[in-house]
Amino acid sequence: MIERTFIQQNMKKIELERYIKEQMDRAGFTQLDIVKTPLVTRIIINVTHPGLAIGKSGQNIKRITLELAEKFKIENPQLEIQEIKVPELDAKAVVDKMKTLLERGYSWRSVAYKTMHEISSKGAQGVEIILSGALGGKGERKRKQRIATGYMKKTGDQVKLVDYAKATSYPKYGAIGIKVRIVRPETVFPDKIDIRSIISPKPEEPLKVETVEEKKEEGQKAEAKETASEKETTKEKAQENEEKEKKETKETGEKEKLEEKAAEEKIEEKAKEKKSAGKQKEEKTSAKEHAEGKKKEEEKEKKHEHAKAMEKKEAEKASEKKQEKGKSEKEKEAGK
Structure with missing residues (x-):
């Protein structure tokens, strides 16, 4: 019976659709189409995320094709993943x-x-x-x-x-x-x-029969238009040349001003450098003088301390001599 074959084919398609939906639910499976050819059975799968459907280096598709050949007994199944460009x-x-x-x-x-x-x-x-x-x-x-x-x-x-x-x-x-x-x-x-x-066809436009006078008028109009356009182009060119000259003069004036400013800035920089060099020299000379004055003061202090030390030594010697004289006198008195 032909009816039974149609029913079996549709049942097979429903089972196949359920299986692929379970396998590609994460990839956003929407629709399945089966196209049978003499050599291959093409199975077109529409998904929103084709990367998840294909898997890493096509492992997911290879696995599903093998399972389809074993479970559903489909000869030479070939899966095609189609992306839904606008899922909305x-x-x-x-x-x-x-x-x-x-x-x-x-x-x-x-x-x-x-x-x-x-x-x-x-x-x-x-x-x-x-x-x-x-x-x-x-x-x-x-x-x-x-x-x-x-x-x-x-x-x-x-x-x-x-x-x-x-x-x-x-x-x-x-x-x-x-x-x-x-x-x-x-x-x-x-x-x-x-x-x-x-x-409804479009109405045809009536053909115009031009006379000699009309042709002459058209030629005169075309010549007048050409002359007017030439005049306009010459005027535009003259205006463009004037604008260019004005721009060039402005640019030259601006360049001269910029050069003058640059020269003034260079002179100011040189003067500042000279001032800074003079200040540095003055600072160096003042530092040298200060160091020399410190050295002289230190030498004076050393001399003064040396003189004080010599005076102390002389005073100690004089006191020792006095003590020795006093002892000798006491010894003499004791001997008497």
């Missing part, structure tokens, strides 16, 4: 992001309005976010909240042009259902196409 305009990526934020404990209101602002800032024509479930937290009644902006289609064959995704997040208390619809900026709905502008 992908409904599945937006739903997964909102789910993780709600499960981490963020407020549903802030998450919903922030995501809506991000999507509309990327140029989306319309956005609709529906949250239903335990929005109030523990103990409160379940309710539904809808946030929408822009243009949105809900019925008819045009709904296929709207990107739609849904998921269920499980925060600390209860469960919250998330539904996101996005109308991308490049989508064009049939009711927005102006058929008349496409079908």
